[in-house]
Amino acid sequence: MGTDSAAGATGTAPPAIELKGISKAFGPVQANKDISIQVRRGTIHGIIGENGAGKSTLMSILYGFYKADAGEIHVGGRKTEIPDSQAAIKAGIGMVFQHFKLVQNFSVLENVILGVEDGALLRPSLSKARKELVHLAKEYELNVDPDETIENLSIGHQQRVEILKALYRQADILILDEPTGVLTPAEADHLFRILANLKREGKTIILITHKLREIMEITDTVSVMRRGEMTATVKTANTNPTELAELMVGRKVLLRVDKTPARPGRTIVEIENLKVTDRFGVERLKGVSLQIRAGEILGIAGVAGNGQSELLEVLGGIRDASGRVEVNGKALALTGRDADAQSRREAGIAHVSEDRQHTGLIMDFAAWENVAFGYHNDPAYQKNALIMDNAAILADAEGKIERFDVRPPDAKLAAKNFSGGNQQKIVLAREIERNPDLLLVGQPTRGVDIGAIEFIHQQIVALRDAGKAILLVSVELDEIFALSDRIAVMFDGKIMGERLPNETDERELGMLMAGMTGKPDGEAA
Amino acid sequence: MDRMPHWADVVLVPVLNVLIAFVLSGLVIWAIGENPFDAMQIMVSGSLGSTYGWGYTLYYATNFMFTGLGFAVASHAGLFNIGGEGQATLGGLGVALMCLFIPWPNWWLAVIGASLGAAVLGAAWAAIPAWLQAKRGSHIVITTIMFNFIAAALLNYLLVNVLRPVGSMDPATANFPKPTTLPELNQILGAIGIPFAKHTPANVSLFIAIAACVLVWALIWHTRLGYQIRALGKSEPAALYAGIRPVRITMYAMLISGALGGMMAVNSTMGESGRLIMNASEGAGFIGIAVALMGRDHPFGIFLAALLFGFLYQGGGELALWANIPRELVTVIQALVILFTGALDNVVRLPLEAAFMRARKRRG
Numbered sequence: 001m002g003t004d005s006a007a008g009a010t011g012t013a014p015p016a017i018e019l020k021g022i023s024k025a026f027g028p029v030q031a032n033k034d035i036s037i038q039v040r041r042g043t044i045h046g047i048i049g050e051n052g053a054g055k056s057t058l059m060s061i062l063y064g065f066y067k068a069d070a071g072e073i074h075v076g077g078r079k080t081e082i083p084d085s086q087a088a089i090k091a092g093i094g095m096v097f098q099h100f101k102l103v104q105n106f107s108v109l110e111n112v113i114l115g116v117e118d119g120a121l122l123r124p125s126l127s128k129a130r131k132e133l134v135h136l137a138k139e140y141e142l143n144v145d146p147d148e149t150i151e152n153l154s155i156g157h158q159q160r161v162e163i164l165k166a167l168y169r170q171a172d173i174l175i176l177d178e179p180t181g182v183l184t185p186a187e188a189d190h191l192f193r194i195l196a197n198l199k200r201e202g203k204t205i206i207l208i209t210h211k212l213r214e215i216m217e218i219t220d221t222v223s224v225m226r227r228g229e230m231t232a233t234v235k236t237a238n239t240n241p242t243e244l245a246e247l248m249v250g251r252k253v254l255l256r257v258d259k260t261p262a263r264p265g266r267t268i269v270e271i272e273n274l275k276v277t278d279r280f281g282v283e284r285l286k287g288v289s290l291q292i293r294a295g296e297i298l299g300i301a302g303v304a305g306n307g308q309s310e311l312l313e314v315l316g317g318i319r320d321a322s323g324r325v326e327v328n329g330k331a332l333a334l335t336g337r338d339a340d341a342q343s344r345r346e347a348g349i350a351h352v353s354e355d356r357q358h359t360g361l362i363m364d365f366a367a368w369e370n371v372a373f374g375y376h377n378d379p380a381y382q383k384n385a386l387i388m389d390n391a392a393i394l395a396d397a398e399g400k401i402e403r404f405d406v407r408p409p410d411a412k413l414a415a416k417n418f419s420g421g422n423q424q425k426i427v428l429a430r431e432i433e434r435n436p437d438l439l440l441v442g443q444p445t446r447g448v449d450i451g452a453i454e455f456i457h458q459q460i461v462a463l464r465d466a467g468k469a470i471l472l473v474s475v476e477l478d479e480i481f482a483l484s485d486r487i488a489v490m491f492d493g494k495i496m497g498e499r500l501p502n503e504t505d506e507r508e509l510g511m512l513m514a515g516m517t518g519k520p521d522g523e524a525a
Numbered sequence: 526m527d528r529m530p531h532w533a534d535v536v537l538v539p540v541l542n543v544l545i546a547f548v549l550s551g552l553v554i555w556a557i558g559e560n561p562f563d564a565m566q567i568m569v570s571g572s573l574g575s576t577y578g579w580g581y582t583l584y585y586a587t588n589f590m591f592t593g594l595g596f597a598v599a600s601h602a603g604l605f606n607i608g609g610e611g612q613a614t615l616g617g618l619g620v621a622l623m624c625l626f627i628p629w630p631n632w633w634l635a636v637i638g639a640s641l642g643a644a645v646l647g648a649a650w651a652a653i654p655a656w657l658q659a660k661r662g663s664h665i666v667i668t669t670i671m672f673n674f675i676a677a678a679l680l681n682y683l684l685v686n687v688l689r690p691v692g693s694m695d696p697a698t699a700n701f702p703k704p705t706t707l708p709e710l711n712q713i714l715g716a717i718g719i720p721f722a723k724h725t726p727a728n729v730s731l732f733i734a735i736a737a738c739v740l741v742w743a744l745i746w747h748t749r750l751g752y753q754i755r756a757l758g759k760s761e762p763a764a765l766y767a768g769i770r771p772v773r774i775t776m777y778a779m780l781i782s783g784a785l786g787g788m789m790a791v792n793s794t795m796g797e798s799g800r801l802i803m804n805a806s807e808g809a810g811f812i813g814i815a816v817a818l819m820g821r822d823h824p825f826g827i828f829l830a831a832l833l834f835g836f837l838y839q840g841g842g843e844l845a846l847w848a849n850i851p852r853e854l855v856t857v858i859q860a861l862v863i864l865f866t867g868a869l870d871n872v873v874r875l876p877l878e879a880a881f882m883r884a885r886k887r888r889g
Contacts, residue, residue: 318765342768351766359766362759369752374767376752387747 014077016041016173016204017062017093022071024057031057033228035071039173039221044195044205046215046236049225050248050449051420055208058225059175063095064088075173094166098178100158102150108161109133109146112168129168136167140197141190155303156187163194173204180214184303185477185510192218210450212241213478224248249451257457260465262485265294268469269438274323276310276493284310285321286493292438292469297460299484299501300473302513307493308473309354312442315471316351317344318359327438345374350431352424354442354473360427363416367406368397370415371430400429405455421452428456432463439463442473457483477506491515529881535826539819539866541873543833546865550858554850564848571843572836580710580725581842586835587727587792588806590734592813593831594741595647595786597822601745602778603758608654608669609786610810611676612647616787617794618680619646621688621801624701635705636729639795640788647787648780650676655779659772665779673810684803697802707796730792734831737785738824744781745824754778786810812838812863819866830866837862 015038024032031054039045049055060066062073064082073080075091082088088095102111109129117125130146137143142160150158159179166174176195180188195205195218207219215222216236223233224247232247246252269292276285285307292298300308313319320335327347333339344351351374353359361370372381372393380396383389397411404425406418415423424444431439441460445453460483464470474480480487481501489496489512496512551561572582592609599606619642629635654668684696693699710727714720745751757764757774764771794805812834819833820826841855865872 316766317768318762340768340770341766345768353766355762358760359763362756362763364759365756372752373756373763376749376767376769382749387743388749388752390747 013041014074015039016076017206018074018077019058019062020072020074022058022061022073023069024054024061024066025069030228032061032068035225035228035230037223037230037233039204039206041076041204042199042202043220044199044207044218046207046209046219046222047225048209048212048215048222048244048248050210050451051447052449053225053248054228055225056177057228059095059177059206059208062088063093063175089169089171092170092172094163094169094171094174096159096162096166096174096176096179098181100162102158102161104151105149107147107149108144108153108164111150111161112146112165116169132168133164136164139201140167140194142167142194154187155182156184156190159183159187159191160194171203173206174198175206175208177208178210179207180209180211181475182304184513185506186514188214211478212244215244216241226250245450249449251451257454257461257482259461259483262296262464264296264485265467267291268294268328269471270324270326271315272324274311274314274321274325276307276314276319276321278310284493285314287323288490288493288495290488290495292471294437294469295464295467296485297464297470297472297483299480299487300471300490301477301480301487301509302475302490304475306490306513308490309442310493311490312351312354312440312471312473315344315349315438315440316353317341317349341374342377345434348437349440350434350436350438351440352427352431352442352444353440354446356420356423356427361415361423364414366412366414367401367418367426368394368411370426371397371400371411373430375430375434400426400433403433404429404459419449419452420447421449421456424448424456425452428459432459435466436468438469438471440471440473443475444472445474445476445479477509480509481506489513529878533877533881535821535823538870538874538877539821539826539830541877542819542865542870543862545873546858546862549865550861553854553857553861557850557854559848559850564844564850567844567847568836568840571847572839575722576711576720577722577725578839578843580722580727581839582832582835583710583731584726584728584792584797584835585809585838586831587731587734588789588809589812589816589831589834590738590827591789591792592786592806592809593816593820593827594734594737594813594824595782595784595789596813596817597820597824597827598741598745598754598785599778599782600817600822601751601758602754602775603761604655604658604775604778604782605666606651606654606669606779606782606786607666607814608651608672608783608810609789609813610806610808611669611673612650612783612786613789613793613806613810614673614676614680615650616643616647616790617801617805618683619643619787620790620794621698621701624705624795625688625698628702629704631704632707632729636707636733636791636795639705640733640791643787643790644784645787647790648784651779651783651786652776655776655783658779659775677804680801681803684801688801698800700800701795705795706799707791726797728792728796730796733788733791735828737788738828741785742824750774750777786813812859815863815867818870834859834862 017039020036022032022035035058047055057066061068064084064087073082080091082091109126113125113129133146142164144157144160179191183191198205209215219236221233222236224231224244226248271288271290274285274288277283288311302308310319314321317340320339322334325332325334327349332347357363362373381389381393394411401409401411406422406425444456444460448456460470472483484501486498487501488498489509491513492515496517554561554564572578592613595609596606620639623639623642624635627638629638650672654665654672657663657668658665688698689696690699707728710725711721711723713729753769753774756767756769757771761771789806789809794801798805816827816830816834819830837859841859844850845852845855
């Protein structure tokens, strides 16, 4: 990747964006502390950092959502005040949010002109936009049907509409916030091609991400943030992932999980022809069959929304299904009263749900109350038939907090006041210490900082080594590769195939995740 | 990070809310040409200035404790039970049936029976909207409001056509038999040597209400049912994840809520009027919502808020009696308090939170 081909020519020109001494505090939390960076014109500048490091705050200041407490913003060498997003757009800054801001039942064209219509009548704006869109599509590989409704577009295409919106508003500087979180590997590759094209045309791109691989792959320069401070800005060519991870976390981290080869034992879980139809009549699982053995981690790869969540929910007792599921040779009820989450726990299934904030934890409950969540019927937590033994729960919680290194170690703090990683540790402590035969884990490290990822992965592997069966669902392919002993790929409610991690690669899995079953190796050869 | 200290959350905010409401009320009184300070004095002396005034204040407060607790239990389960009025009405029917048709030997057996009758009918009245909500998804706010009207109409019919003694022109039941008369507060306090005015409506139900406060506190924070109620109220998806059955917990919470609302009738129907009359609940079901909101669904907060509203009710009554202030304006004052403590809570809360955040920052 030609690091400085475009940037070198403009070495003397003022930087596209320069931030000088930006500070921002929310109450006692210093989200940004005296941050200064220069983003050179025509480069891709990565900003990397853990959750809560202050990346999003910084970009929100740049886009006019927050007002900095101190500091200056210079755009193209001129000091610029950005009190709101209108001012940011005027200064040539465009933003592509992690969660798209599109009107679902409007067409692409209508979304693009929304807010920048010329005059009261739509027709002139629409035809102008149509011409512009054709032009942009050709120039940057940004192909989208202008008349298609947003809800009919794939996530990758929706993201292109967001980029088109920014370009249509004459954006020179494009900020992308975690753009690949929702994309398949192929879609991500396409996005990177678009970004490279944009760069070639002289646009400046700021890429916010927590994925080291993307930084290495596409950026020219990378800035690392930690705890509200900019800890380093380096040329990407002069650094490596290990160094960046260390800069992010502030200590050495293991990027690879240390694990020995699995020694799978007898089959614990036998899933046969599992089908789920949701309340709208849409079939979400279309006959899934899987086996999980003792002492192995089965990883389910797939783009979010292809039935992985439903699979976890059925096994966790949250959703009804048809088919057959056996755990330890005993069939689970898939409908009716005994198909609930209490029965599942009695059957030796523990469940770390995909969404700890909405299901795994009650955010307003204290940590100790959450430790009993799902296990509130445990006799050890009862004083007598009527009264719960709150003191016993608290004591148990304090032990779990210590063993799982939850910080701050305060069992009386509400769950919402812990960071994502520490919330996840509370959930893991609760579920793993039940010593289940089958552990269901969904997105174990979503929104979790690198330091905690390491610990969480170690705990999951330790449970495997204790001879338990583990079903892992993750949209992060890296995580699937790092943890799984066997990988099954889901697409559109079906298992597209099973692979061994050392006999496959991201490309093959990416094809399967996109629903293509043809052997890509065969085609290539 | 909590935005402000706990004491500010539970004490400062409600106190400021009430103060704002009082200041605005004062302006309204001033605007119609009366002296707000005189009015305040009449309210205070009429409700708190004598044990006679206290007798009324505590009587009203007892009503509000029951309906406030009822609302709070449902609220913990995430259910907005606006049907306290109807549940209290049915509770009155339960009290009347128990008192009229069972020959109780003494008051304390009678009060147990009447409480049971009130609780069962109040719970039954809440059970139908609860079931519709849990099973059919019919919104409980709508159904409980409708059930208030049905309850009023039902009681109307029963009092006019069924329960009215032969020859009476009054749509009310016969007086309850003597043994069911509850001891007044002056009898109880007199027994332990505290002088208290005679012939006030405050009665032994006050102590039942206080006991109910303690029991609800234990239920919510120290039982498995309370744990499940709170979990469901915070997040239904999470409840499913934990294997908590939403239908069952919704039913339990509403049954308890309705039972508490119904038990208000022990105070009003059995303790005060001694017979069942029309509109015996006098809007206490609705006041209970404000009481619970102000008390932040905590029984101790509800106890205090019920006292405040008891004071407003009794003081407001005195105001209408002794000052040149129309009855309707008293309602306006009460409404302002409800508005500021309930609906407009954030008017005070948000600036106060911001102030605390700033102060914390200055300290470092």
